[in-house]
Amino acid sequence: MNMVSRNTITTDDFRAAILRHLTYELGKDASHAAVEDWRMALSFAVRDQIVDSWFAATRKTYDAGAKRVYYLSMEFLIGRLLKDGIINLRLLDQAREAMQALGQDFDTVLADEPDAALGNGGLGRLAACFLESLSTLGCPAYGYGIRYEHGLFRQSFVDGRQMEAPETWLLQRHPWEFERPESRYRIGFGGEVSTKAGKTIWTPADSVDAEAYDTPVIGWQGRWANTLRLWSAVASDGPFDLDSFNRGDFAGAARPEALARTISRVLYPDDTTEQGKELRLKQEYFLTSAALKDILRRFDSEHDDIGKLPGKVAIQLNDTHPAIAGPELVRILHDERGLPFEEAMKMAQACLSYTNHTLLPEALESWxxxxxxxLLPRHLQIVDRIDDAHAKANPSRTLSARSDHQVKMGELSFIMAHKVNGVSALHTELMKTTVFSEFHRLHPDRIINxxxxxxxxxxxxxxxxxLSGLITDTIGEGWVDDLEQLKGIEPHISDAGWLERYAAAKRDxxxxxxxxxAKTTGVKVDPAMMFDVQIKRLHEYKRQHLNIxxxxxHWxxxxxxxxxxxxPRLKIFAGKAAPGYFFAKDIIRLINDVAKVLNADTDTRDVLQVAFLPNYNVTLAERLIPAADLSEQISTAGKEASGTGNMKFALNGALTVGTLDGANVEIRDHVGADNFFLFGMTADKVEERRLIPDHAAQAIAADPRLGAALKAIRDGVFSPDEPGRYHNITDNLTGPDYFLVASDFTDYYRAQREVDAAFKDKTHWMTMAALNTARSGWFSSDRTITDYMSQIWDAKSLRDS
Ligand code: GPK
Structure with a gap:
């Protein structure tokens, strides 16, 4: 199927390029090449096609003296890049044909690529979507992150329990990156602060070097490419200590290097919880300081007036993780470049903006x-001066980044940013009325959505x-970078022939x-069942336990x-729990235990099955979302800042069963209340309900179904060898039940039976599904980034210049 127009390179030329890389870059003979070699050769051939537009974009940006956007993030959950590159370069036909001509199965080669999991969940995946949209829109931008040697752990199940193994995406060569040994910065830690001739001097005790690795990020149609620059930590004083080596102390000789490398060794696996570990603060400063040094070096190479900085540099802080950028930029401008303190602070504020991704108190960083x-003696002094300056400018206020002998990164970020944004309409309103209410009163124009x-x-x-083939057949391919054009399929939905094609895509x-x-897990399922999918990190607020x-x-x-x-319904789960989050790990085990009992029950298994797929990652999401009928978005209202999986499901024609939380609210507004299964308490009601001391007991007493389900768990129906296994869960749900599982159960059950009834009417169901697709265009990250560009960054597209 030739659904999008082709890149102009011929299949023959492309095949020759692949062979050339295989032979001269990888040193492999085609007759002896393994799938990995073919994948590398194909990746290099694709990368060749990116480099010219990458250089052109850089040149245009320099020539225009344009403002650049810098997206600082501890996470970039980029997933596989090969197919992404092929699609954006419109090389799909040539790549497939060339691999076929070379005797290789294209899909097998694509599937060989490791899934780069340099992130935990939504926050990291959002950063990856934003990078792609920045390139598609032609906005000059850099992503700055850490080149973790080990990304998010690999998950497996043993007796239903989560096991964690290190992730090893760099075991093989990463074909997309260019090492930049010349872009190297010294990052200091600890030491002393002194004053000499009125100047403050920080003399760090230790240091590591940050070395850059660049990955080009190609936009749609290859018209623009930006850079993802990831930092790797290496020892400042060379790879090993020669004196120790010469003494025969080989372990000692390697120690400095091993210690330095620890900083970029592994991604912290905690999602929306803060661990407060020293190494994590080191990682945060490492990323931030390297990025700022790089940003200023680039600025200096083009401009000689530091006053121009805010006009040329926009720095977005992805959550508070890089919040040390505030004091670090002030330190550079004041201590090193001699600007008066308050001027330095104002300039930093004009450059910086901050995105908040959660209101959960356990996620708000403080040190x-x-x-x-x-670790950062000078920065601590600067935080105090920032506080003083803020207090002086805003008298009679006690708002502070410093209290209880802690440094509060949320408050610090708010003070140091000219714009602070939430990630959905509801979340932004809650920011104004809860965590940042006092700051909001003081700076009413700072928070935006x-x-x-x-x-x-x-x-x-x-x-x-x-589905995309059907859409392009129907309305052309303009929707790919103008997603609101999906509205154009709406008139076709009432055409029975068209709707059948839509249904056939989902069926296939x-x-x-x-x-x-069946192939990978041995689980045999009937594709005629409703595929009901909940895929996301395990967290009590996301309420996978409500689902089970x-x-x-129902069983x-x-x-x-x-x-x-x-x-008939198949409930599919996938997701990882933070290794130290024992309650979440118990929920995984419970779901696996329930699956075992239900799937073995010959009375019921034709109509109800449960599967928990291991090792959820971007690649698995790409497989599951197009096949979903029902999307579970069932968080306790007020707790899910936005959600982005919810958008992917709606776009791919899964109907949502969900609460009025995060972006669900806006999804429902767009797709229409008739095409969305709503249940549960609103955020206001949740707060009221919690005030009732025995809210869970009341809910259980009022719903015998809930009581019976909890009793089955408690009695060990799903853990006969260890009946008490889940008492921590049942104790929680019958007692404190902070996330109001019991109180929302009855309405959830009702909504699910409505879902069951609706699924029986296939025409009606598919009409609703297609309306979800048609009306989800607003949830393109192109729209989001366009708004960041105009409302936060004041950045312009150079793509068509
Ligand atoms: C929020 F605070 C955090 C975090 O540490 N990690 C993370 O993935 C998520 N998030 C929110 O939970 C989602 O609601 C949101 O859609 C996503 O960030 C992107 O904004």
Whole structure:
């Protein structure tokens, strides 16, 4: 199918390029090459096609003296890059044909690529979507992050329990990156602060060097490419200590290098919880300081008036993780470049802006002043001066980045940013009324909303070729970078022939998934069942346990009347729990235990099955989302800042069962209340409900189904060898139940039965699904980035210049 127009390179030329790389770059003979070699050769051939537009973009940016956007993030959850590059360069036909001519199976080669998991979840994936949209829009930009040697751990299950193994994406060569040994900066830690001739001097005790690795990020149609620059830590004083080596102390000789490398060794696996570990603060400063040094070096190479900085540099802080950018930039401008303190502070504020991604108190970073001052003594002084200056400018206020002997990174970020944004309309309103209410009163224009989005290139065009082919056949390919054009399919939905094609795409995607599941997990499922999918990090606020409780209650109901006309359903789960989050790990084990019992039950398994797929990652999401009928977005209202999986599902024609939380609210507004299964308390009601001391007990007493489901867990129905295994869960749900699982259960159960009834009417269901696709165009990250550019960064596109 030739659904998008082709790149102009011929298949023959492209095949020759692949062979050339295989032979001269990899030193492999085609007759002896393994799939990995073919993948490398193909990747290099694709990369060749990127480099020219990458250089052209850099040149245009220099020539225009344009402002650049710098996106600082501890996470970039980029996933596989090969197909992404091929799609954006419109090389799909040539690449497929060339590999075929070379006797290789294209899909096998694509599947050989490791999934680069340099992030935990939504925040990291958002950063990756933003980079792609920045390139598609032609906005000059850099992503700055850490080149973790080990990304998010690999998950497996043993007896239903989560096991963690190190992730090893760099075991093989990473073909997309260019090492830049010449871009190297010394990053200091600890030491002393002194004054000489009125100047403050920080003399660090230790240092490591940050070395740059650049990955080009190609936009749609290859018209622009930006850079993802990741920093790797190396020892400042060379790779080993020669004196120790000569003495025969080989371990001692390697120690400085090993210690230095620790900083970029591994991604912290905690999502929306803060660990407060010294190494993490070191990582944060390492990224931030290297990025700022690089930004200023580039600025200095083009401009000689530091006053121009805010006109040329926009720095976005992805959550508070790089918040040390505030004091670090002030330190550079004041201590090193001699600007008066308050001027330095104003200039930094004009450059910096901050995105908040959660209101959960356990996620708000703060550092004990002892730890902070030991590692960054000068920065601690600067934070105090920032506080003083802020207090002086805003008299009679006590707002501060310093309290209880802690450095509060949220407050610091707010003070040092000219704009602070939330990630959905509801989340932004809650920022104004809860965590940042006092700051908001003081700076009423600072908080703005930027509802998240997802890139349609990866999350529709690439992952769902059947549906994207139908869309392009129907309305042309303009939708790919103008997603609101999806509205153009709406008039076709009432055409029975067209709707059948839409339904066929979903049916075939489901069949593919069923085959894949049978092959990889041994689980046999009937693709005619409803595929009900909850995929995201494990967290109590996301309430995977509400979902499994509903499955148990429904199972009990089916067992009582097995021959009734039930709607067959497969509940699919996937997601990782932070290794130290024991409650979340228990929820995983419970789901696996429930799956074992239900899937073995011959009375019910034709109509209800459960599968927990291991090692959720970007690649698995790309497989599951196109095959989903139902999207579970069931967080306790007020807790999910936005969600972005919810957008991907709606775009791919899954209906949502969800609460009024995060971007669900806006999704429902766009797709229409009739095409969305709403349940549960609103954020206001949640706060009220918590004030009732025995809210869980009341909810359980009022709903015998809930009581019976909890009793089954408690009695060990799903853990007969260890009946007490889940008492921590049942104790929680019958007691404090902070996330109000019990209180929302009854309405959730009702909504699910509505879902069952709706799924029986195939025409109606597919109409609703297609309306979700047609009306999800607003959730493109192109829209989000366009708004950041005008409302926060004051940055312009240079793509068409
Ligand atoms: C929020 F605070 C955090 C975090 O540490 N990690 C993370 O993935 C998520 N998030 C939110 O939980 C989602 O609601 C949101 O869509 C996503 O960030 C992107 O904004």
């Amino acid at each position: 004990p002043e002892g730890l902070f001052g030991k 930027q509802t998240n989005g997802v890139t349609p290139r990866r999350w529709l065009l690439s992952c769902n070729p059947r 995607n489901k069949a593919d998934l069923a085959n894949w599941m 409780l509903e499955a148990i209650a 009990q109901e089916i067992k009582a009347n097995p021959s009734a006309d039930w709607t």
